[in-house]
Amino acid sequence: MSKLKEAIQYYYHAPVEFVEDVIRAKPDDNQKAILRSVDAEPMTSVRSGHGIGKSAVESWVMIWYMCTRPYPKIPCTAPTQHQLFDILWAEASKWIRNTPALARELIWTKEKIYMRGHPEEWFAVARTATNPDALQGFHAEHVLFIIDEASGVKDIVFEPVLGALSTQGAKLLMCGNPTRLTGFFYDSHHKNRAAYNAMHIDGRTCARVDQAFVDKIIDMFGADSDVFRIRVAGEFPKAEADSLIAMEWCEAAAELEIETKNERIDIGIDVARYGDDSSALYPLFDQRRSEEPEIYHHNRTTEISGYAVQMIKKYANLYPDMKIYRIKVDCDGLGVGVYDNLYDMREQIVEEIWIDRCTRAGLNPEEHSDYLECLDIPKIDLEIMECHFGGAGGKVREEDPIEYSNSTGIMWGAVRQALMDGTLQISNNDTLINQLSSRKYTVNKDGRLELERKEAMKKRGLPSPDIADALALALYEPQGWNLYI
Incomplete structure (x- = not known):
């Protein structure tokens, strides 16, 4: 067996090691847990506070999946162009560009990342969730859906994902601040929780989150406010809205x-x-x-x-x-x-x-x-x-x-x-x-x-x-x- 095949076989179920050895990044414990969940579970849903490094881990998952599966299709979406292209897509570009072995094989463009020589069959693609058909028509033996800021994505965009996930081996990773009390993302942490590995990351437990940011939120809005719950604690808002001014x-x-x-x-x-x-x-x-x-x-x-x-x-x-x-x-x-x-x-x-x-x-x-x-x-x-x-x-x-x-x-x-x-x-x-x-x-x-x-x-x-x-x-x-x- 060639060294390349041995490496692919080794990293197939080892996303953390792939990130550390190939991408040469250092995931923290929360990021490692997300990586391992995507490998082990068909559907992973992560609610978190701000600044826990979710865009980085989403880009690592994308690169790992592209490099360890033949002819994968990886549709990626987010509620806004800014979140999708300026943050997630730019994050993937950074890790590919900084790793010579990846830069030789993965071609990055504004809307697609593909394996050299296979632009139509082996790719990740960026589609904004403003289009109801954003995630339509993706079928392959290896499909991975990555949905960033998932709480802001309309349910109609999720509907074709459910059909594609009926295919054996298809996977879904959703991450985001829990901003809404309804919708697909909310349900993945409540009534449909049994179907997901539903993960919760409190920003106060994450070394990546600046304590000054946490203190500022508490100072401005209070530790019992929805701003704190969503942006720091990674919790869904209360049923009753907050008053802006005390x-x-x-x-x-x-x-x-x-x-x-x-x-x-x-x-x-x-x-x-x-x-x-x-x-x-x-x-x-x-x-x-x-x-x-x-x-x-x-x-x-x-x-x-x-x-x-x-x-x-x-x-x-x-x-x-x-x-x-x-x-x-x-x-x-x-x-x-x-x-x-x-x-x-x-x-x-x-x-x-x-x-x-x-x-x-x-x-x-x-x-x-x-x-x-x-x-x-x-x-x-x-x-x-x-x-x-x-x-x-x-x-x-x-x-x-x-x-x-x-x-x-x-x-x-x-x-x-x-x-x-x-x-x-x-x-x-x-x-x-x-x-x-x-x-x-x-x-x-x-x-x-x-x-x-x-x-x-x-x-x-x-x-x-x-x-x-x-x-x-x-x-x-x-x-x-x-x-x-």
Whole structure:
């Protein structure tokens, strides 16, 4: 028997040794357990916290299977292109590239890895789970399905996998953060558990997980939160969603006394027209100190624009040295009319405030001699800013371990962070405190925080959080996320 055949025969049921000897990686105990499970069991399902090295072990399984089985087919999928191509596929490329023996035999392309000379018969292929037919049509003596972030993959994508797994020798490896309480992945750890080797890896037991990451999650969300359960402990979320903002933070913020230099005012405007919702104008000084918001019902957008102009002029009179005015309008609905009105009036507002300040100084800008003196009175820096609650998601701060699914989450997340840090004083308003502390969140299939929709809040008997939205707009920085000036 040739040495090659002997090696293949040896590694056929020895994935850990293959990884150590051929790929020259050092799997930890959790990764070894996953590798051995794929060899011994037809179906392996792994729920885990973040950062346990699952993308690495998935890529090792793929390479091991390709090198020890003749003419295998290995369909790989994930909920997003980013997870599939930028993480899993890139991970496989790294290990192949860094191992000369593998690089000679395995050809890596953007969507397929195949054995040299056998591109159509001996391969692993990447298919995003957005396509219901992603895993259709894979039949061979040796088939291995690898499903990353499996909690986020729709059940319809799994259906052809079950048919293929009826073939003797076919295998399935699913890994992911347990983000959903329903679906194929959830069932593999519950009602269908007997059919799987269902594994659980708590990030706190894994040497690869940075303790600073664990501490940050606990500090930001608490050890009893769904964020901690999913991202660290590798547990499914609770049946009841978590509240994003704790009431005790709001109550403490309402009692704060924060002195500001009053160099800047941000006014958040959340616009409603009819029905039960309200329009709210929220004034925030130096992004730290609140004054009482103004609430209006059943008003036309022209009226809300007028109230905004009155508020700008009121604070310009009260704080004659304040230079920066940022008016932030929610433009996803009726607010676009308010934005257009204020934008068109911007120069007029600036001019009227300047004339009023000149008059208060005993000067008449229309007289030549007084006009020259008026030039020493600065005009306010007024900007009308178009904002959108339905925009792209991301992080409140770059160092944060958690992302929000959209700009609504980022805005509310910024309020949450400031309240938790004790750097924001809010209006002592029971309605505002109730709105802030009543909105719940879930962790979606991508591991991002997703705020409860207003429709869902209303079904729970809660009003639209108009004042809280106005506060979130006031704190919002569209030109980046430098929220703490």
